[in-house]
Amino acid sequence: xxxxxxxxxxxxxxPGKGEPGSFGEDxxxxxxxGIDIRAPAGSPVVAIADGTVIETGVQTDPAWVxxxxxxxxxxxxxxxxxxxxxxxxxxxxxxxGDSVRxxxxxxxxxxxxxxxxxxxxAPAYIRELVRNGITxxxxxxxxxxxxxxxxxMYRGGNWFGPEPPSTLCDxxxxxxxxx
Ligand SMILES: [Zn+2]
Numbered sequence: 001x002x003x004x005x006x007x008x009x010x011x012x013x014x015p016g017k018g019e020p021g022s023f024g025e026d027x028x029x030x031x032x033x034g035i036d037i038r039a040p041a042g043s044p045v046v047a048i049a050d051g052t053v054i055e056t057g058v059q060t061d062p063a064w065v066x067x068x069x070x071x072x073x074x075x076x077x078x079x080x081x082x083x084x085x086x087x088x089x090x091x092x093x094x095x096x097g098d099s100v101r102x103x104x105x106x107x108x109x110x111x112x113x114x115x116x117x118x119x120x121x122a123p124a125y126i127r128e129l130v131r132n133g134i135t136x137x138x139x140x141x142x143x144x145x146x147x148x149x150x151x152x153m154y155r156g157g158n159w160f161g162p163e164p165p166s167t168l169c170d171x172x173x174x175x176x177x178x179x
Contacts, residue, residue: 002081003103004178006138008043014172020125021137023170027125030158034085034141035171041136043109045086046102048174051078053098053106054146059087059139060112060156067117067126068156071110075146076100082142082174087157088112089138111136142171 004012014035015022021036055075060068073087074094090110094100113135118126129135139157141147144167147154153161159168 001177001179002048002078002174003046004175005045005048005086005140006037006039006043006109007046009037009039009138012178014175020128023172024164025125027123027158029123030155030160031164033154033157033159033164033168034087034139035175036137036139038134038137039109041090041109041111044105045089045107045109045138047076047078047100047104047106048084049078049081049102051076051081051084051100053094053096053100054083055096056092056094059089062114062117065156067114067119067122069111069114071112072107074106076106077146082144082169082171083146084171085139085141085143085147087139087141088136109136109138112139140171142169142174143167144169 023035025032059071059073061070072089072092074092075085077083089107092107115130118130
């Protein structure tokens with residue numbers, strides 16, 4: 001059993017297979033590494049289980065892709081469950097080495113997309129999100145072991161190779177068992 005990571009999300013449901021924000025979603029030249037849970041910017045994001053923070057850092061930055069705002073990630077080792085990357089956060093309230101309890105706040109939902117900088121050259125899935133007014137969400141990835149993410153293969157929560165990273169797993173399987 002784990003705790004749903006966004007207490008204020010409108011529903012505790014995940015996007016269905018192939019839907020926007022679903023795990024492995026085909027985005028043309030890239031596939032989605034995690035799942036997106038939509039919630040208003042500023043909503044708390046909590047640990048799905050007890051664990052230890054491995055790392056925090058920048059997830060997206062306008063210097064890398066113009067339509068991105070700066071957002072943050074928190075990588076947490078949840079022994080016996082997974083290593084979870086909570087991403088696209090406005091801020092983080094924990095740091096590397098911290099122990100966290102299940103349900104403890106890790107940070108807050110950020111606004112990953114800057115609609116005013118999304119142009120016709122942006123990927124179709126980004127333009128679709130903006131059309132639907134969706135710019136804030138938790139991007140959650142689950143890994144079997146600590147990921148090594150190279151800039152060639154991983155960017156903004158997507159992988160660019162034909163096959164998913166071998167240690168990546170479907171967060172839906174883990175969140176299926178929420179309290
Ligand atoms: Zn995502």
